[in-house]
Amino acid sequence: MRLIEAEILKLVRRRGLMIWSLLLTVGSVLVAVIVLLVLHAVNPGHHGPAGGGTNLEHYVFLLSGLGDIAAILIGATAGTQDVSNGVFRDLVVTGRSRATLFRVRAVGALCVFLPILALGFAVAIGSSFLFAGGLAQATGSDIGHYIAYTLAITVLNTILAASIAAFASSRVVVGVLIAWSAIVAQILISIKVLGGARKFIDVAAAEHFATHRMNDNPIPMSSATALVVLAVWAAVALAAGRWWTNRVDA
Amino acid sequence: METVIETKALTKRFGERAAVDGVDLTVGAGVAFGFLGPNGAGKTTMIRTLLGLTQATAGEMSLLGLPQPAKRREALARVGAIVEEPRFHPHLTGRENLQIVAAARDSAADGRIDESIERVGLSHRAGDRVKTYSLGMRQRLGIARCLLADPALLMLDEPMNGLDPAGILEMRHLIRAFVAEGRTVFLSSHLLDEVEKTCDEVAIVDRGRVILQGRVDEIAASGDPTVLLDIDDADAARRVLSSDTRVTNIEQEGRELRITLGDGLTTAEVNRALVTAGVAVSRLEPARATLEEKFLAVTSRLETSE
Numbered sequence: 001m002r003l004i005e006a007e008i009l010k011l012v013r014r015r016g017l018m019i020w021s022l023l024l025t026v027g028s029v030l031v032a033v034i035v036l037l038v039l040h041a042v043n044p045g046h047h048g049p050a051g052g053g054t055n056l057e058h059y060v061f062l063l064s065g066l067g068d069i070a071a072i073l074i075g076a077t078a079g080t081q082d083v084s085n086g087v088f089r090d091l092v093v094t095g096r097s098r099a100t101l102f103r104v105r106a107v108g109a110l111c112v113f114l115p116i117l118a119l120g121f122a123v124a125i126g127s128s129f130l131f132a133g134g135l136a137q138a139t140g141s142d143i144g145h146y147i148a149y150t151l152a153i154t155v156l157n158t159i160l161a162a163s164i165a166a167f168a169s170s171r172v173v174v175g176v177l178i179a180w181s182a183i184v185a186q187i188l189i190s191i192k193v194l195g196g197a198r199k200f201i202d203v204a205a206a207e208h209f210a211t212h213r214m215n216d217n218p219i220p221m222s223s224a225t226a227l228v229v230l231a232v233w234a235a236v237a238l239a240a241g242r243w244w245t246n247r248v249d250a
Numbered sequence: 251m252e253t254v255i256e257t258k259a260l261t262k263r264f265g266e267r268a269a270v271d272g273v274d275l276t277v278g279a280g281v282a283f284g285f286l287g288p289n290g291a292g293k294t295t296m297i298r299t300l301l302g303l304t305q306a307t308a309g310e311m312s313l314l315g316l317p318q319p320a321k322r323r324e325a326l327a328r329v330g331a332i333v334e335e336p337r338f339h340p341h342l343t344g345r346e347n348l349q350i351v352a353a354a355r356d357s358a359a360d361g362r363i364d365e366s367i368e369r370v371g372l373s374h375r376a377g378d379r380v381k382t383y384s385l386g387m388r389q390r391l392g393i394a395r396c397l398l399a400d401p402a403l404l405m406l407d408e409p410m411n412g413l414d415p416a417g418i419l420e421m422r423h424l425i426r427a428f429v430a431e432g433r434t435v436f437l438s439s440h441l442l443d444e445v446e447k448t449c450d451e452v453a454i455v456d457r458g459r460v461i462l463q464g465r466v467d468e469i470a471a472s473g474d475p476t477v478l479l480d481i482d483d484a485d486a487a488r489r490v491l492s493s494d495t496r497v498t499n500i501e502q503e504g505r506e507l508r509i510t511l512g513d514g515l516t517t518a519e520v521n522r523a524l525v526t527a528g529v530a531v532s533r534l535e536p537a538r539a540t541l542e543e544k545f546l547a548v549t550s551r552l553e554t555s556e
Contacts (some may be wrong), residue, residue, distance in 0.1 A: 002357070006353035009346060084338060085338065085339050086337030087338060087347075090337070091350075091354050092301075092302070092393065093302075093303065093326055094326070094351060095322060095323035095326030095329075096354045096512060101354070153368040249304045250304075
């Protein structure tokens with residue numbers, strides 16, 4: 001527990017990282033809400049209220065996309081900061097196992113990221129109800145889907161970033177994961193000839209939890225399969241990172 | 251005497267090159283032990299190997315009587331180390347950096363943070379970010395980090411590097427204070443003078459091998475005695491002394507001669523011979539060999555033999 005607290009301390013003291021993470025998650029939703037509020041105030045005939053179920057879907061689209069970048073930034077930083085600052089060897093000479101020192105990185109990253117994400121969700125959901133006007137509200141089921149999908153994609157990418165960072169610099173990790181999630185995985189998912197094999201793509205598994213309105217071309221799979229796919233991706237990345245951390249000179 | 255560090259035929263290879271080459275080393279408790287050698291001699295690799303930061307290629311080693319790496323965690327719980335330059339998270343304060351490392355140690359380490367900071371004289375800057383610290387302050391913070399373990403053994407890699415004279419003096423006093431408390435300090439250095447002033451025992455290392463090991467005073471005093479002479483007629487003195495086969499070496503610098511006495515020849519006999527021959531002796535002083543001279547003699551022998 002003390003090691004996890006230490007990881008959290010290292011991350012939250014990074015002002016730049018925290019500011020960017022808050023801007024990408026809470027800030028992006030807030031900006032969207034404010035823009036819609038202003039548009040509605042200026043021209044209510046043409047622009048509807050800023051709340052309601054449809055607008056919540058837009059906010060969640062922002063939150064999952066930009067929040068995912070924040071998750072990757074936090075995970076990559078957690079995964080690289082001890083080594084890049086030359087402190088890892090000082091932690092190793094305390095006698096702590098390298099596996100333990102590696103494991104707490106992802107846990108610490110999640111402990112920092114999830115409250116930020118929760119704040120983003122609170123702003124999005126709160127705004128959708130507060131400013132709904134006469135629009136239809138999102139159902140409990142919709143909100144459940146939004147949370148499940150966003151958690152699936154961001155938690156996995158936090159773990160992937162913290163794990164892959166054992167092999168590469170944080171910039172490389174951030175670039176590779178954003179390119180994978182936003183471009184490569186989407187292209188692979190769209191190649192129909194790959195058929196059922198596409199369910200093994202992490203992004204496809206995460207999108208299984210999205211609403212049908214958000215994901216108009218879902219890869220057929222059960223929720224159990226989607227969870228297993230996500231768990232396998234996380235487990236393989238963690239195992240590879242742990243193996244390399246144990247093997248490399250500190 | 252209890253053995254704190256022991257290695258037998260310890261070897262670390264990088265490809266074909268042996269950075270540590272069959273080192274047998276024994277370090278007893280409660281001493282300052284200098285691991286002395288030129289740059290690239292294998293000092294840092296030796297420390298990294300002992301601490302488990304890199305794996306040994308061959309050989310055996312123990313720390314605090316515990317075999318390594320089998321009992322690594324138990325041993326390192328009482329070891330504090332600075333490897334190469336002390337590094338920290340620059341965006342954290344000095345105290346926060348110590349909290350990070352204390353979290354990796356047992357819970358008692360948390361209680362030693364303030365005490366350690368105070369011990370190295372950093373209380374007034376402990377709340378500042380480390381990126382604002384000077385190198386000397388980082389060295390001291392590195393020592394404070396070592397003290398979190400309440401260490402029986404401190405391993406310091408080139409602790410005087412980059413320090414100004416006042417910092418070097420301060421570091422020397424700290425090290426001697428640790429030894430006075432019964433801790434063992436194993437420090438590597440290429441600064442012969444500093445090792446001589448700071449350490450009780452020394453191992454001279456070159457090209458991964460330990461060439462010489464023992465007490466600093468005994469190593470410096472080993473070999474034939476040397477005498478410095480200040481005389482009025484250096485040429486006459488040379489003639490007188492050259493006729494005695496027990497004088498093994500004569501070096502002249504102006505009116506001063508440095509002679510090496512062999513085979514039981516005493517300073518009094520030298521004085522008597524010179525005065526009898528009419529050479530006025532204004533100074534006759536046994537010369538204390540420095541560790542530097544011994545080091546150069548040993549390493550030059552090594553180069554000659556190769």
